[in-house]
Amino acid sequence: MSTLERVTQELVAPPFFPEHEQVYDGEPRVVEVRMEIEEKEIEVAPGVFMWAFTFDGSVPGPMIVVHEGDYVELTLVNPSSNELLHNVDFHASIGALGGGSLTNVGPGQEVVLRFRALKPGVYIYHCAPGGTMVPWHVTHGMNGAVMVLPKGGLKDPAGDPITYDRAYYVGEQDYYIPRDENGEFKRYDSAAASAVDDLEAMKTLVPTHIVFNGVTGALQGDGQLTANVGDNVLIVHSQANRQSYPHLIGGHGDYVWERGSFTDAPETGLETWVIAAGSAGASISTIRQPGTYVYLSHNLIEAFAFDAKAILVAEGEWDNDLMEQVTPPGPIQ
DSSP: OTTSEEEEOOOOOTTSOOSOOSOOOSSOEEEEEEEEEEEEEEEEETTEEEEEEEETTBSSOOEEEEETTOEEEEEEEEOTTOOSOBOOEETTSOSGGGGGGGOOBOTTEEEEEEEEOOSOEEEEEEOOOSTTHHHHHHTTTOEEEEEEEOTTOOBOTTSOBOOOSEEEEEEEEEEOOOBOTTSOBOOOSSTGGGHHHHHHHHTTOOOSEEEETTSTTTTSGGGOEEEETTOEEEEEEEESSSOBOEEEETOOEEEEETTOBTTSOOEEEESBOOBOTTEEEEEEEEOOSOEEEEEEESSHIIIIISOOEEEEEEESOOOTTTOOOSSOSOOOO
C-alpha cells in the first residue's frame, strides 16, 4: 500500500457529487474519505420532527466516487455528543458484512476501514448495527451511495464512450413517524427516546413520509435541479429500504443501469425503471427541450400524495419539431 498514490476526496452534501474524473486509466489509488456521524433532529415536513441518524449531517449521506480497482479508505467518526453505536455496510465492498463488523464505533470513537472497489457500478451504503437496529437506523436516514466508475469510463451498448455534463444524487427515503392517541405526530427529546414507538410504527410497513433527499420539497424551489438543453444529466437514485420507480416527465432514461452494474451494457430509451429495495441505479438523460421537468417515483400516490419528486429546470431554445401546440385551447368547432 505504501507505493500507491493517495488522494483525499472532499465529500459534499447531496444532490451534488464530489469533484472527480469521469475517465481514469492509471494505477489504483487510495481514495481517503472522512465521514462524521451526526444524530440530529430534522423537520421532515412542516411541523413534523424526527431524530435523523446521518453521515456528515445529510439524508442521504454524501456520494463517494472512485474508479475500478481503487481503494476506499474511510475514517468514520462518532462524536461523543451522539448517544448510539453506529457502523457502515458498503454494498460495493466484499467481506465482513460489507465492513459492518469492522466499523462499529460508539460515541467518542473513530475507526478506519479500507476496502478495494472491484465492482463497477453504483451501490448503497448504510448503517447496520444488528437486529432491529438495522432498519431503525436506515429508516432514520442513515444511508448513502458509492459510484465506482469502470476503467475507461462509461460505455453505451456499442462500447462507445458516454459522458455526462451534470451529475445529481437522489436518495429516496421512507420514514415511519409515530403518532399519539389523537393521530398527531409525536416529537421526542432525544434519538433514543423514540426507539420503542419507532419500531412499532415500522412494523406496519406503511410509511408516514416518502421524500427525496431527506425532507419534503428538498429538490424543489430553491433546491431544484438545473440543466441546459443539450446536457447529458446523470442521476444516481438510491432506496435503501423499498422499491422505487424513477420517471422523468418530459424525457427518457436514454441510458439506464437499472440494477446499478456498470459491468453490464445500459438499457436504452426507458420511460420508467425500477430501483430494487436496498440498491442504487443510474440513468443518463439528454435534455432536448427547455422548461420544467418533474423527476419522480411513478408510484403516483407516492409522488404526489407523499411528495417523492424533484424538479429539474432546463434553459435553452424550444424545438417545435419535437413538440408544438398546433392549436391553442378554444371553443369546440
